[in-house]
Amino acid sequence: xxxxxYWPTIQGRGEFVRLALEQADAEYVDMARKKDxxxxxxxxxxxxxxxxxxxxxxxxxxxxxxIGQTAAILFYLGERLNLAPRNNIQxxxxxxxxxxxxxxxxxxxxxHHPLSVDLYFEEQRSAARRRAKTFREERLPKFLNxxxxxxxxxxxxxxxxxxxxxxxxxxSLFQVVEGLGYAFPKAMRRTGRNYPRVATAHGAVGQLxxxxxxxxxxxxxxxxxxxxxxxxxxLDA
Amino acid sequence: xxxxxYWPTIQGRGEFVRLALEQADAEYVDMARKKDxxxxxxxxxxxxxxxxxxxxxxxxxxxxxxIGQTAAILFYLGERLNLAPRNNIQxxxxxxxxxxxxxxxxxxxxxHHPLSVDLYFEEQRSAARRRAKTFREERLPKFLNxxxxxxxxxxxxxxxxxxxxxxxxxxSLFQVVEGLGYAFPKAMRRTGRNYPRVATAHGAVGQLxxxxxxxxxxxxxxxxxxxxxxxxxxLDA
Numbered sequence: 122x123x124x125x126x127y128w129p130t131i132q133g134r135g136e137f138v139r140l141a142l143e144q145a146d147a148e149y150v151d152m153a154r155k156k157d158x159x160x161x162x163x164x165x166x167x168x169x170x171x172x173x174x175x176x177x178x179x180x181x182x183x184x185x186x187x188i189g190q191t192a193a194i195l196f197y198l199g200e201r202l203n204l205a206p207r208n209n210i211q212x213x214x215x216x217x218x219x220x221x222x223x224x225x226x227x228x229x230x231x232x233h234h235p236l237s238v239d240l241y242f243e244e245q246r247s248a249a250r251r252r253a254k255t256f257r258e259e260r261l262p263k264f265l266n267x268x269x270x271x272x273x274x275x276x277x278x279x280x281x282x283x284x285x286x287x288x289x290x291x292x293s294l295f296q297v298v299e300g301l302g303y304a305f306p307k308a309m310r311r312t313g314r315n316y317p318r319v320a321t322a323h324g325a326v327g328q329l330x331x332x333x334x335x336x337x338x339x340x341x342x343x344x345x346x347x348x349x350x351x352x353x354x355x356l357d358a
Numbered sequence: 359x360x361x362x363x364y365w366p367t368i369q370g371r372g373e374f375v376r377l378a379l380e381q382a383d384a385e386y387v388d389m390a391r392k393k394d395x396x397x398x399x400x401x402x403x404x405x406x407x408x409x410x411x412x413x414x415x416x417x418x419x420x421x422x423x424x425i426g427q428t429a430a431i432l433f434y435l436g437e438r439l440n441l442a443p444r445n446n447i448q449x450x451x452x453x454x455x456x457x458x459x460x461x462x463x464x465x466x467x468x469x470h471h472p473l474s475v476d477l478y479f480e481e482q483r484s485a486a487r488r489r490a491k492t493f494r495e496e497r498l499p500k501f502l503n504x505x506x507x508x509x510x511x512x513x514x515x516x517x518x519x520x521x522x523x524x525x526x527x528x529x530s531l532f533q534v535v536e537g538l539g540y541a542f543p544k545a546m547r548r549t550g551r552n553y554p555r556v557a558t559a560h561g562a563v564g565q566l567x568x569x570x571x572x573x574x575x576x577x578x579x580x581x582x583x584x585x586x587x588x589x590x591x592x593l594d595a
Contacts, residue, residue: 168511173451176458176504186447190457193450210423213430214410220427220457221413227464235472236485237492248473248485255474267413274405 123149123198126162127179131348132296132341134191134226135179140292141195143335145202151340153178192219195289204289215283218271218290222297225264229304230349232256232356242346242353253356257308261301265316268294272318280325287329294319295326300350305357360386360435363399364416368585369533369578371428371463372416377529378432380572382439388577390415429456432526441526452520455508455527459534462501466541467586469493469593479583479590490593494545498538502553505531509555517562524566531556532563537587542594 123142127135129151142149152158165187168174172182175189181197188194196216199205205212235252236245271282278285282294298319302309313320326332335341344350360379364372366388379386389395402424405411409419412426418434425431433453436442442449472489473482508519515522519531535556539546550557563569572578581587 168507171511173454174504174507174511175454176461176501188450188454190454193454193457196453197450213425213434216433217410217412217425217427217430220430224413224464227461231468231472235468236488237496239492239496245488248488251473251482251485255476259474259476264413267411270405270411274408274411 123147124152124182125149125179126152126158126165126182129153129158130342132300132344133179133349136296137191137222137289137293138179138181138194138198139340140296140332140335141198141202141204141289143340144287144292144329144332145198145204146331147198147202152182192216192223195219195293199289202289204287204292206284206286206288211283215288215290218282219293221264221267222290222293225260225297226349228256228260229300232304233351233353242351246355249353250355250358254358257305257312257357261305261308262312262315265312265319268319268322269316272322280322282322287326291322291326292332295323295332298323300344303344304350304352306352307357360384361389361419362386362416363389363395363402363419366390366395367579369537369581370416370586373533374428374459374526374530375416375418375431375435376577377533377569377572378435378439378441378526380577381524381529381566381569382435382441383568384435384439389419429453429460432456432530436526439526441524441529443521443523443525448520452525452527455519456530458501458504459527459530462497462534463586465493465497466537469541470588470590479588483592486590487592487595491595494542494549494594498542498545499549499552502549502556505556505559506553509559517559519559524563528559528563529569532560532569535560537581540581541587541589543589544594 172187180189232253235248409424417426469490472485
């Protein structure tokens, strides 16, 4: 039984872990959504129980093992949930893709919070507009182009990023494309059509039955403006 | 023979890999500092040779294996250079620390480039001052406090982050403290004294003979204002 610790009302970075757990039909508890869950999360963050303290949510507890950092959690789970290649080099390649997705997510977050997480979006709008412009025009195409290239180069199955089977990186790319479509619908309509393999991969993952059943359940929260992917029209010019 | 690919005139993220290679006395070539090196780097970034294309430098080539993402490179090298624990869980913990250091480095970079990497610092000074304030007052103490806690909790050797031996994470923490001392000397004098174990660990790594000999060589570039750690007095109020 895995314990996932993350903020209880948003998808956030926790969602990348949830998608893996759900697609693998793993037994897990979303701890912070339970009674006293936030207090337990806080205690683990403070390392009060002798376990290694993560820097921030999300983190996973598996018995006496506590793992923070989304990509590290997925590296750990990938092997156990059969969502990563068996070959070590391929597994590290999958992880490398996930780390690049993590970088993209940080950049998405910074489009609406370029100056400080301690300020509201409304207090940093002008800076956010500038940052979002560079994101839409330079960074977003660079990231999408990289995913397109990788999909194109994977000769074993061009719907997957690595090898022939779905990995956690495919699930994460799906989530990124969903989130980008929510936050930047105009930019994604304009830019996204240049990346047909990304679109196909996104569509294929969205039809995986177990994942679909999660996405249609009430365990899946809707995107919202307290989350990483936020829709502010002025940032999607 | 490892090939390291990174921009040839700065320490940057490549330095975290260099410190590991140097401390392990590994045979490696800093490719982009060689003739035609930048062209070779570009060809690998474009994946022209059938190898997995990294998203950005630094990346490492070891025969037919190409690995991008600083933390992934160090994960790969740690095992081979005896700079990581043998135990898988401890190795993942070391990696988790490194990923958190990567996050810190991104935040340091964004203190001088909060709006766009396409603008000069001088074009985003006002935003940089605001971002640096939150970094100095909120983020820097949070990161340093986490390192202090981990060092304190490691009962096997309180000069190391994990276990009894130097890992690549210790070398990276050394580099971070060096860089922060260069970029934010005032903030580090004020804040740094609250983290005595971080200071001790930094001092211990700086005296490792092989590392010291690298740091004193002309292979080690000085910090400068084209790099990640930049000293701008106005950001260190």
